[in-house]
Amino acid sequence: MATAGKVIKCKAAVLWEPNKPLSIEEIEVAPPKANEVRIKIVATGICRSDDHIISGSLTHPLPVILGHEAAGIVESVGDEVTSVKPGDKVIPLFVPQCRKCKVCKHPNGNLCSENNVSLPSGTLQDGTSRFTCRGKPIHHLASTSTFSEYTVADEISVVKIDPSAPLEKVCLIGCGFSTGYGSAVNVAKVTPGSTCVVFGLGGVGLSVIIGCKTAGASRIIGVDINKDKFAKAKEVGATECINPQDYKKPIQDVLVEMTEDGVDFSFEVIGRVDTTTAAFLATNKAYGVCVMVGVPPNGQNISFDPMLLLTGRTWKGAILEDKDGISNHGSRLLMILLCFQETKNLPKRASSGPQVNL
Numbered sequence: 001m002a003t004a005g006k007v008i009k010c011k012a013a014v015l016w017e018p019n020k021p022l023s024i025e026e027i028e029v030a031p032p033k034a035n036e037v038r039i040k041i042v043a044t045g046i047c048r049s050d051d052h053i054i055s056g057s058l059t060h061p062l063p064v065i066l067g068h069e070a071a072g073i074v075e076s077v078g079d080e081v082t083s084v085k086p087g088d089k090v091i092p093l094f095v096p097q098c099r100k101c102k103v104c105k106h107p108n109g110n111l112c113s114e115n116n117v118s119l120p121s122g123t124l125q126d127g128t129s130r131f132t133c134r135g136k137p138i139h140h141l142a143s144t145s146t147f148s149e150y151t152v153a154d155e156i157s158v159v160k161i162d163p164s165a166p167l168e169k170v171c172l173i174g175c176g177f178s179t180g181y182g183s184a185v186n187v188a189k190v191t192p193g194s195t196c197v198v199f200g201l202g203g204v205g206l207s208v209i210i211g212c213k214t215a216g217a218s219r220i221i222g223v224d225i226n227k228d229k230f231a232k233a234k235e236v237g238a239t240e241c242i243n244p245q246d247y248k249k250p251i252q253d254v255l256v257e258m259t260e261d262g263v264d265f266s267f268e269v270i271g272r273v274d275t276t277t278a279a280f281l282a283t284n285k286a287y288g289v290c291v292m293v294g295v296p297p298n299g300q301n302i303s304f305d306p307m308l309l310l311t312g313r314t315w316k317g318a319i320l321e322d323k324d325g326i327s328n329h330g331s332r333l334l335m336i337l338l339c340f341q342e343t344k345n346l347p348k349r350a351s352s353g354p355q356v357n358l
Contacts, residue, residue, distance in 0.1 A: 004075070008038075008075075009029075011025070011027070012131070012145075013066070014064070014065055015062060015065075015066055018053075018055065018062070027132065027133040028131070029131060029152060031076060032076060033130075034078045034080050034081075035079075035081060037076075037078070037154075038075045038077070038130075038151070038152045039150065039152070040075050040149065041072040042072045043168040044071075044147060044171055045070070046067075047069050047175055049175075049271075050066040050068070050141075050147075052271065052295055053141075057297040058297070058298055060139070061121070061122035062139065063138050064138065064139040065131060065138055065139070065140065065148050066145070067147035068092070068094040068144040068145075068146060068175055069146065069176055070092055070146035070174055071165070071173075072092070072167065074158075084155070084158055089163055090159060091171070092143070092146060092157055092158055093143075093144070093158065093320070094117060095111060095142075095319060097112055097156055097159075110320065120142065123139065124140060124143055124152065124154055125143070131145070131152075142157075144174075172207075175204075176203040176204045177207045178207075178320055179318065179319070179320050180204040180211060180293065181211040182211070183211065183318040184196075184208050184210075184214075184265075185214065187291050187318045188316070189289075190212050190217050190264075191264070192215070192216030192218075193218045194215075194216075194265060195263045195264050196212045196217045196220045197221040197223060197255055197267070198220065198233075198269060199223045199224075199268045199279050200268070201222050201223075201226070201232070201241070202269065208269055209237045209238050219259075221239065221240055221241070221258070222241040222242070223243075223244065227241075229241075250281075251278050256281075259284075262283050264284060264288060265290075265291070266282050267291050267293055268280075268290070272297075273296060273301075273302055275294075276296065279292075285308070285313060286311060289313070289316065290316070291317070292315070292316070292318065
């Protein structure tokens with residue numbers, strides 16, 4: 001492409017300070033270095049994790065270009081890049097796949113040791129940034145930074161997808177759909193005939209419901225304080241929905257009574273300490289499985305009686321829990337996602353609010 005090897009000027013949404021609105025700025029995006037890929041972002045979703053950084057609930061170096069759920073087209077590549085070429089449709093991954101570390105080689109491993117999620121540096125793998133604005137370097141978010149017309153990512157954080165894939169739909173595979181669906185199918189391993197509860201009915205929560213339904217759960221209970229979300233949750237597979245504000249007793253007690261001693265599988269898809277605790281306590285004490293999907297705030301702890309685990313419960317966490325499905329050109333996830341979207345059962349999170357052009 002004509003822009004290869006050159007600095008690209010484009011628009012991006014920059015977070016300069018916490019608790020301040022994103023600022024639409026003209027930025028400069030440098031060419032990719034070795035093992036890097038420059039991508040034209042076509043569609044991006046907004047995730048609650050981005051909002052956590054804006055509010056200061058999650059700590060990240062500033063200023064930063066947020067966004068980590070997107071799809072785009074490769075504009076140019078740096079030296080030694082072999083997996084993609086200019087013109088390829090791709091999805092950036094906020095959890096990379098180096099395929100060499102202990103975690104990547106483990107059959108159950110998902111959080112690659114090269115990740116920039118656990119301790120965010122705000123840079124690419126070489127320790128530097130490709131973004132500048134007003135003469136200042138701007139930090140990257142987990143080698144994605146998709147709130148920009150162009151971004152640069154490490155090759156291990158980019159996966160090629162089917163050339164016929166509609167980018168405005170498959171951008172959800174970059175985070176929300178893969179995280180939710182994979183949490184049910186790969187992490188919890190929901191079983192046929194089981195009872196599940198999902199706390200939080202946003203885009204990720206709906207994807208958890210789809211995963212539970214696909215796995216054969218017979219009862220799926222949605223929990224949210226916004227009743228406007230109930231209709232869509234039922235469309236994608238929830239058998240019933242409840243609002244904690246309608247009850248005088250704790251919601252976990254309500255769920256235990258509703259399900260005769262607790263659910264088989266519970267999912268917290270909000271990112272709050274109180275709802276995480278409630279989701280755990282809603283599981284059956286002998287065999288229940290609780291999965292943390294929502295990103296919790298920094299610096300908060302959960303306290304509980306260890307006997308609650310000793311009786312047989314399992315507590316697990318999940319981050320982008322179907323990256324193997326994505327790395328296989330996203331074929332399986334793409335088929336599932338498009339199937340639900342074509343039947344108008346799944347809201348496209350990039351447009352669950354209005355679609356906008358930057």
